[in-house]
Amino acid sequence: MASLPYADVDSTQRAIAGQAEGFGRFAVGGLHGPLVTVTTLSDDGPGSLRDACRNPGPGWIVFKVSGTIRLSTYLSVGSHKTIDGRGERVKLTGKGLRLKECENVIVCNMEFEGGRGHDVDGIQVKPNSKHIWIDRCSFKDYDDGLIDITRGSTDITVSRCYFTQHDKTMLIGADPTHVGDRCIRVTIHHCFFDGTRQRQPRLRFGKVHLYNNYTRNWDIYAVCASVEAQIYSQCNIYEAGKKKKTFEFYTEKAGDREEASSGVIRSEGDLFLNGAQSCLLATSGGEGSVFHPSEYYKTWTMEAPSDSLKQVLQVCTGWQPVPRLLDHHK
Structure with missing residues (x-):
């Protein structure tokens, strides 16, 4: 039977802090701050999520209300914050979250749907943000990206x-x-990409470790490596729809280089279903080799891709009906 990592993090409110796997493993969010309670679905004002996020200093933000928050502008999240949607069902729409020049942020168990406007992402991480963990969130139907990580943001x-x-x-x-962006390092694991057309993800320059994800019915490609990208794809499930090309390589010229290049992908233990192309015809087209995750972290919870894993990821990804937790923080 497939198992999921960090299964015990819902024992108490703050047990999740520091339990991320991969490059974001040092994110503790608002562990050392007070509990801040959101009591209204209003876009702004006392008791709103926006008001909680603008408070200086660390904060562990929880909700005592369920429903939809319609954001008129991006909601900026400062350093040392946890936005913890467990215990309620809260959806953000209209705009999204912006993590700008911040560190130590956890966003857990939230829904993002229907973001409208030019350059509107569900979660926009830029510039120069680090130690970020985005966990058990549901994303769909934004005018730009669902999650964008750019401009020197890493870990x-x-x-x-x-x-x-x-x-x-x-x-x-x-x-x-x-x-x-050569500094960018991102881990993506145990996610379910369900019919999204492309960019699961698309990477330039940085390093991405993909493991135990389920990607199905893409419409252009599943994963793309562009200029100097290094992608380590490990024990994922790629199930094609009409389009069979799993890996794409785009050639671009870095701003400080004379020659154009693509990126490099290493596929290890991946499962390719319904005619998904497993070959990496362009893998040698990119210059250089692919990093190995063990160079950066010692352990990660991974299993061979299977039908059991596929079934679990269909029900245990995105927003979850987790009961309200007790906060034992003193």
Whole structure:
């Protein structure tokens, strides 16, 4: 039977802090701050999520209300914050979250749907943010990306999230002139990409470790490596629909290089279903080798891809009906 990592993090409110796997493993969010309670679905004002996020200093934000918060502008999240949606069902719409020049942020068990406007993402991580964990969130139908990680943001984990009804799903590294994005490091694991068209993810420059994700029915490609990207795809399930190309390689010229290049993907233990192309015809087209995750972290919870894992990821990703937790923090 398939198992999921960090199964014990729902024992108490703050047990989740520091339990991310992968590059975002040091994210503790608002562990050392007070409990801050959201009591209204209003976009702003006392008791609102926006008001809780603007408070200086660390904070562990929880909800005593369920429903939809319609954001008129991006909601900026400062450093040392946890947005903890467990115990309620809260959906953000209209705009999304912006993690700008911040560190130590956890976003858990939230829904993002129907973001409208130019350059509107569900969660936008830029610039220069680090130690971020996005966990058990549901994303669909934004005008731009669902999660974008750009402009030198790094050490990020996206886990057990659900993505659907969208085109440009996850962009990591926005432009070949952004050579500072060579620092980007992202882990994506136990996520379910359900019919999203492309960018699961698309990467420039950085390093991405993908493991135990389930990606099905894409419409252009599943995963794309562009200029200098290094992607380690490990024990994922790729189930094709009409389009069979799993891995794509785009050639671009870095802003400080004379020659154009694509990226490199290493596929190890991946499962390819319904005619998904397993060959990496362009894997040698990119310059250099692919990093190994063990160079950066010692352990991660992974199993061989199977029908059992596929079934679990269909029900245990995205927002979950987790009961309200007790906070034992003193």
